[in-house]
Every structure is written in C-alpha cells, then in structure tokens.
Amino acid sequence: MLTEPTAPTDEPPSLIAQFASSPRGARRARQLAVGHMEEWGYPPASDTSCAVALVVAELAANAVRHGRVPGHDFGLRLTFDRATGLVQVEVSDAASAKRLPATPPSSAPEGESGRGLLLVDALAVRWGSTPRHPLGKTVWAAIAAAPSTEAWQR
Template sequence: MPTTNEDPERAARATFLRERFTSSPRGARLARQAAVRQMDVWGHAPESDASCTVALVVAELAANAVQHGRAPGHDFALHLAYDEQAQLIRVEVADASAAKRPPATLPTAPPDGESGRGLLLVDVLAERWGSEPRQPIGKTIWAEVAVGAPTQL
C-alpha cells in the first residue's frame, strides 16, 4: 500500500515481475508476451527497441529452458527486474535441470544450421549474461539489457 508521499501510479508499476510457466513451447511464448506487457507497464511501448530487445532475450532463454532444461513435473520461472536508475532490465529464466549448463565459450553455429544461435543473440543484445546454480535444483540463466529512459508513461 503506497504511503501518502508516494505517487500511487508509480507504486502500481512494480519494479519486478515473477511468473512460472509450463515447460512447453506455449509456456515460452507466454513468457515472452508477459515480458512485453511488463515492459509496457514500465513505459517501454511494445514496438520500442527496448521492449523488442527484452522480448527477444526472454524468448531465447525461455526456449532454451524448454528445450534443454525441461525436467518432468517442473515448470520454468521468469523474473524481470527493472533498475530505473541504471536503465537496466535483468532477465532471469530458471529451470529444474542443473545438468545442462551453457558452454563457457559460445560455439559458432554453422551458416546453414537451424539452431545454435540463441546464446549468440543474447551475448550481442545483453550488456552481460551468465548462469548460476538454483536452489534446491536447477539453474538460472540471466542477462542484463540496457533499455534507456521510458518512451511513455
């Protein structure tokens, strides 16, 4: 509940989003859509560069969680955190598989290959990214995306 000094509209725009999704292609799509909606709440219109960049990073990390991190009976989690001062969005996608971690160095995808470019895209779009163990099981892949000032409020 906002205090009397706080702008109620600003208080309604939480600086984070945390949701769980089924570990399926539909879940990955819903995670991307949730990220775009949240970016809009934070003042970055769906068609803005910031929103499109975050949507692409979320899509790649969610697709990897579904394809490589799926564990029977477990969902994956999306966490977005907005640092307004730094104008940075931290994207975290957590899954239940600790066995399949991103490679220490990114492989080069063959020019005619149908996959293998997801983390290369994340590497280009994010200021930095990495992975960490998740307790009690699994891993979290995170990326920090510079978004600039909100385009709308």
C-alpha cells in the same frame, strides 16, 4: 501461471511468474514480459521492449528444450533498475546442468539452430548462468533500457 509482485520499493515492481515447460509456456512468458515492459513505459515496438522480448523468447525456449524436467515448470523474473538503466531477465529451469560457457558456441552457417545465445550476447550488456538450489540453474541477461519519457516513475 503464477505471478506475484515483489514488495513495494522505489523501484518499479518486478515480474515473477512460473510457466509450463512447453512451447506455449515459452510464448506466454514472452507475451507477459512485453506487457510488463509496456507498464514500465516501453511500448511493444520500442527497441528496449523488442530486445527484452527476444532475450526472454530465447532463454525460455532453451529452458523448455534443454532444461525441461517432467513435473517442473520454468520461472521468469523481470526487474528494472532505474539507477543503472538495466532490465534484468532471469529464466530458471529444473535441469541440473553445467554452467553455460562465457561466450556462446559458434554454429554452422547452414545450421538450423545454435544461434540463440549469440542473439542474447549481442543484445545484453552481460549475461551468464548460476546454479539454483536445490535443483536447476538460472540463466540471466542484463539489457540496457533506452531512456524513455514514459518510463516508470515514482
């Protein structure tokens, strides 16, 4: 796992990390995101941290399950824009695939999978995917952060 903070600005530092494309890597991405949310003033039990954790877990699991390319990790980027009150979650994988649909596909009520993007759609203000050059795609989601008196400040 490689983490590197972004350049200093008036915004709280972003989290940028790479993880092995495995269930353990996906779990570690979620744990690191929750820890970073706590640094920004959103405790693990807060609604904002829980929403971010669920979105990271789903997007990371999808990257591992559907976007895995042998020899390539998946990436996580987490940013917080105080001005808009949005936490941006981005998960990048190496699989060159078509863009995700604008709305999540429906799943069979008795099915064991297929509901993850429905959760992302319910928790995010907006979400989508973009191609990543030279290889892969990035799936992103913007999550509204509840006001917090403990949230990161200058």
